[in-house]
Amino acid sequence: MLINSVILVLREVLEAAMVVSLFMAFFTVVRQSHVFLLRAILLGLIAGAIYAVNLPTFGNWFGGVGQELMNTLIHAGIYICLLIFSFLNAAKTTKQSTLLNACIGLAIVLAISRESAEVMLYVSGFSAMQSLMLSVITGGLIGLMLGLSVGVFLYYLMISLPVNQTRRLIHILIVMVAGSMMAQATQFLIQADWLPATQMAWDTSAIVSEHSLTGQLLYALMAYEATPSMLQVVIYLLSLIVMGLAIFIGCYMQKRANTAYQHG
Numbered sequence: 001m002l003i004n005s006v007i008l009v010l011r012e013v014l015e016a017a018m019v020v021s022l023f024m025a026f027f028t029v030v031r032q033s034h035v036f037l038l039r040a041i042l043l044g045l046i047a048g049a050i051y052a053v054n055l056p057t058f059g060n061w062f063g064g065v066g067q068e069l070m071n072t073l074i075h076a077g078i079y080i081c082l083l084i085f086s087f088l089n090a091a092k093t094t095k096q097s098t099l100l101n102a103c104i105g106l107a108i109v110l111a112i113s114r115e116s117a118e119v120m121l122y123v124s125g126f127s128a129m130q131s132l133m134l135s136v137i138t139g140g141l142i143g144l145m146l147g148l149s150v151g152v153f154l155y156y157l158m159i160s161l162p163v164n165q166t167r168r169l170i171h172i173l174i175v176m177v178a179g180s181m182m183a184q185a186t187q188f189l190i191q192a193d194w195l196p197a198t199q200m201a202w203d204t205s206a207i208v209s210e211h212s213l214t215g216q217l218l219y220a221l222m223a224y225e226a227t228p229s230m231l232q233v234v235i236y237l238l239s240l241i242v243m244g245l246a247i248f249i250g251c252y253m254q255k256r257a258n259t260a261y262q263h264g
Contacts, residue, residue: 040109089250176240
């Protein structure tokens with residue numbers, strides 16, 4: 001039970017920590033206060049508690065697949081926020097700072113609310129089993145500290161690089177996290193029978209286990225699964241292409257604006 005708790009909490013914390021650390025590094029690079037992010041984190045925890053309390057009700061919606069659909073909406077919402085952020089950041093626009101901050105804040109709130117709700121539900125499920133609670137709480141704390149440590153390490157790694165390299169790395173990691181969101185959303189829709197279950201694309205469980213620390217880190221970063229379906233792979237790749245196009249168009253618009261300014 002201890003190991004299971006470590007793995008489950010680690011997976012949930014890693015996903016949220018990845019999103020938060022990326023945006024904290026971005027705010028550091030652009031020299032903005034982190035107070036906005038701290039408020040978003042707090043709001044995400046509150047939203048997660050509300051979501052956890054009402055999840056049994058949500059689960060009964062749409063013929064018993066309400067939880068899967070809610071999770072799909074959350075992951076798709078994070079993807080859209082990351083997509084808009086990537087475009088605005090690539091365009092380096094100053095007129096859309098309000099929209100940029102709104103996307104950052106909403107992405108953090110959605111990520112933390114989803115992951116914290118899962119952890120709360122998992123721990124509360126053992127409230128009547130006092131003999132297991134100590135192992136569950138201990139494992140949960142270990143998973144929490146491991147996940148936060150990875151997020152802190154990633155943050156300091158990014159801000160230690162030159163500014164241009166940091167911005168480039170943030171772009172790359174956000175694209176990968178965004179693809180992860182869509183891959184997970186696809187899996188939820190397959191579980192809800194709203195999308196067909198296609199054949200397995202490959203099996204890499206012998207190379208990297210999903211239950212290892214490396215597997216959990218890859219899951220948070222790119223929705224790693226040892227046995228993904230073909231549909232998950234296709235949607236993951238398409239989501240990456242869309243993110244890449246958004247960044248390309250943003251960079252192109254920024255270059256055109258610079259050229260027009262120089263000739264003006």
